[in-house]
Structure formats: C-alpha cells, structure tokens
Amino acid sequence: GDSVTQTEGPVTLSEGTSLTVNCSYETKQYPTLFWYVQYPGEGPQLLFKVPKANEKGSNRGFEATYNKEATSFHLQKASVQESDSAVYYCAPPSVGDNSKLIWGLGTSLVVNP
C-alpha cells in the first residue's frame, strides 16, 4: 500500500544553520505532494504543495522538489529561525482514496537561539 517515511525527530539545530528533512514515499501513481507544519497548540497547516513531478514548491524559505524517479520530496531550508520550531509532516495523498492523506510520523524541529 501507499506509505511515507520521514526523517526521525527530534531534530535540534541552532539558528542560522541549514535544515533537511527527508521524505520518501511509495505510491503507484504521481499525486500532488504536500508539506504541512504544526506549531505547538495548533492544528497542522499547509506549508506548500507541489502538484507535478519534477517541480519545486516553496514558502517562507522552505523548499522541496518532487523527485519522481527517486520518489522523494525532501524539505530544505538554508537558514532556520527559532520561529521554525514545529512538527513537519510530509503528506502524499493515498492514491487509492484521493481524499485521504497518508501522514508520516512527522519530524519535530527545535531551533535554539
């Protein structure tokens, strides 16, 4: 079945350092891919989405490329800030049911000043 694997957290970084959160997925088709972010005490919210293979999405300095060949969708940011501390979810939709997203375990990011 469809599945997603993410970098295991928590990831602890200092402000100004770079971030990579790996996301690999298994699916027989090529759906829109999503990154969501969940700040403490809130529900997840969309960070960005990429509808097409081999295209890049970005928002707030975060970016990810939908790599169809490698089935990867790694999240990167060149310089993290303390306010980026949150849980990040790579969420490809379940292809069998387009209305349900597969959620990975999420990657908790802690950025120290």
Add this chain to the structure above:
Amino acid sequence: GPKVLQIPSHQIIDMGQMVTLNCDPVSNHLYFYWYKQILGQQMEFLVNFYNGKVMEKSKLFKDQFSVERPDGSYFTLKIQPTALEDSAVYFCASSRLGGDTLYFGAGTRLSVL
C-alpha cells in the same frame, strides 16, 4: 485564510459517558475529516465524510464513534460510550475537493477520566 472552528477546545468527561465534538468547517468545502493525535504521537486518520456519507474510516474509528453533518450545520464526532483510550486531541479538517489542501481546526483536547 480559511478557518475551521472547533468547539469546545477542551472537554473533560467521565468514562462511559457520551461526548460530541463540534466542527464548523470552511463554508464552501465539501469534504470533512476527523483525525486523532495522542500527545507526542503522529496524526492518525479516523474518518472522512462527503455528501452526507462516510467515505472511508480507519480501524481507529470504533463502533462507538459516529459522524454527521445535519443540514449543513456543524460536522460532529460523537463517541458513545467513551473509554480511557479515547483521551487525545481530535482535529477536524475540511477541503474543497478530495485530495486538495486540508484546513485544520485548532483541535479539541478530550480527557476521559
């Protein structure tokens, strides 16, 4: 941006009693979802709902759970009777179309004593 409202934000209830969690989804959205998140753990899909019907449910959606959205009002999750293991944060989400961006509420923290 679009807002999903969840009422109440926190509910404390004795085991065996009934509880109803309320969600006011984004006004023109057609798909509705409930997710469960135990503290520090991953987001887990419970159920999705479209056109007045449950489309898909996970194994976490026990027989004691039910959902409805009578006459376009609140989208509700009812648990009857509650069990200790139902203690968690329940997130409601909605989307315009299946597989589209999900908009989440801030969650209802349910504590079953």
